[in-house]
Amino acid sequence: MEVINMNFDQVNQRYGTYSMKWDGAQNVYHNPDVIPMWIADMDFQSPQPVIDAIKKQAATGIYGYTTEPNMTAIPQIIATWLQQQNHWTINPDNLGYSAGVVNGLGLAIRALTQKGDAIITQTPLYGHFKIAVENSKRQLISNPLIKKDGAYSFDWDNLEKQISDNQVKMVILCNPHNPTGRVWTNEELKRFAQICQQHQVIILSDDIHSDLILPGNTYQPLAKIYPEYQDHIITFKSPSKTFNLAGLQFAYYYTTNPDYQKQMQSAAAYASNPDLPTAFALPALTAAYQDSQDWLHELLAYLADNLQWLTEEIETQTPAQVTRSQATYLSWIDVSYLRCSEDELLTALDAGGIGVQTNREFGLDEQAGLFIRLNFATPRELLETGVIRLIKVLQQLEKD
Template sequence: MKYNFDEIIDRKTTNSKKWNPKLYQTIFNGHTDLLPLWVADMDFKVAEPILDSMRKVIDHGVLGYTLPDEEYYNSIIQWNRRRKNCSVEKDWIVYTNGVVPAISLIIQNFTNSGDNILIQTPVYPPFKLIPEGCGRNVILNPLVDNAGYYTMNFEDFEKKIVDNNIKLFILCNPHNPVGRVWKKEELEKIANICLKHNVFIISDEIHSDLIFKESTFTSFLNLDKKFFNKLFICTAPTKTFNIAGTQTSLIFIPNKDLKDKFQSYLSNIRMETPNSFGIEGVKAGYLYGEEWLEQVIEYLDSNRHFIKTFLEEKLPEINYHLPEGTYLAWIDFSKILKDEDMLEFFEKKAKIAIDYGTWFGEEGSGYIRLNFACPRAVLEQALNNIFNAISNLK
């Protein structure tokens, strides 16, 4: 089946967070007439097999409590084996209602108040906000910015672990917002350091199905099993198939003691099973959604190159390194705009809702994060708005 990602679907009449003008009152200072390229979901219609499976739930007419079945588990196991060349066992799989809540619950259960947690900035804001909200201290191991291509500072990574008695490290792979898909040798270096110093690892791999052709995703589960004893893999079909509203995430915990402890806690707070639509989203997506996903990645690939060509031809002073994964463009405006001028420029002049780089830490200074998982016409309009606004500045 050929999908049409150029179709513009009106989301303003829904409760979409991304398109919600009431939310703009607080997030974007009352500016409600903005073109939204911020929240990380796609403006594309979900794959027909997933919609069909959810229609069957509706047509049945009863939305009661549900339990995952063997097909649910098998679809997860088969998908990871086929798409990522990694083995997932049924006994490792734990349901949560989101990766962000899972990270919070892991921190609460496996670290103590006042413990130090390591993150790599610039990074998705909850990586810092969640530990702090749980009474933990956040220590930074900033990524190294090589003109938009980021690498890890391994020497600083180990030094921060030793100097601060780090208990847990949160990895983002692929990295949000910088778009890196970490190579196996990079992961092995940090894994060995964490193993040496007895540090828990949370590997957020929620964007791991959205990888472009020149890159290869390596899960932490592709590494040696010696690294599995303090490991939590956080993933989901929600980014992959644009079903974030189903609130369904998958946590893989290879160590039985850790898994049992975590599962027991989830049972105590009654976060035990996915909702009816979440179960169907997992099964239909992983079993029948691959054709849709391949077409989405091809479309996103074209969009990321469209941004690159547009900026090189019309705004060469703006630096943009092609992301290796995700549908998020990390764009450097530092040669044109100061951070204090960003808000007025994008909200008043360019009329675009984007994520400001400083939301991801001070290392994001000068950058914006732009979501290009949208029809080409919307993306082109946004870039033209930027171009025209910059032209007026000049």
């Protein structure tokens, strides 16, 4: 099938499309002219095969309940994709499904731990990890990553101490990591799993960004790298970030542990079947995984160019440091040199017309420094306007 919409420079009008990123920005920022670079979805159209599949489904004119994915070809399509992308051979029968990765994490937390149990994750963290844990009445333990020479790594001694001291029952791993963009090495993943194995800690691995690996980097699933502990690892994935399908509400998870599967499916049934996909999710996934590899290849090249450009612009015009992301379309910018509070930074950015997220969204207080997460999955024209606004604000704050 010919791919015809690979013009990532095309600026798409998203106002009035029920976009949380654009329409919803008016409820978050005060400046009506703000360029929203906060929520992690892209300003690019999805691949043409996906658009065509959704149009075909829409043309039926009937949007009733969708069949369960395991009653279709979807499990094998996912298995084939994981084999192609990650050289990971899975049994399709071991797949489970949820409305999104966060929904799946919530199911696992409620199904496999008890109220009051301690769950650990690394900070800076993806904010919905905190919400999923605390809304389930569990205790969140923050395990800070070490930042050295602009790169992030695990603090192994502290990780093991925190697990032991708090009798941690579960850990949420982000692979690759959001917001820092780290792709964990095979050695890091093995050591992480070995520590969890020693303390019998269940691992939830959020791998939603695992197809967005920037050129020159390599991702591996933890369950593949360390099969010795795979029965206690649940891997969560979705086409949503990769192909800009978050609004279709579909994700999947994989575990070789049948008890985990049963308990999560029971929790899903109790929660009124949040694992059933929308009418458009399954045809969209099929088209994405079977017919959109060329689009993804071009996307990754475009994202890498965007990241290189914004890094050079920001670091040559301000003292800010842009983390050398290895994955995702999210840049993590250290502006700790500024002598202002986080609230003052946010107010200035809003007034300057740039909508981003800062420390508190990622479990960091100002003692850890001052950071900005900026979404660069946007046409270069918009990126340039946004980054110019960001630089202007940072330069003004430095003078004040």
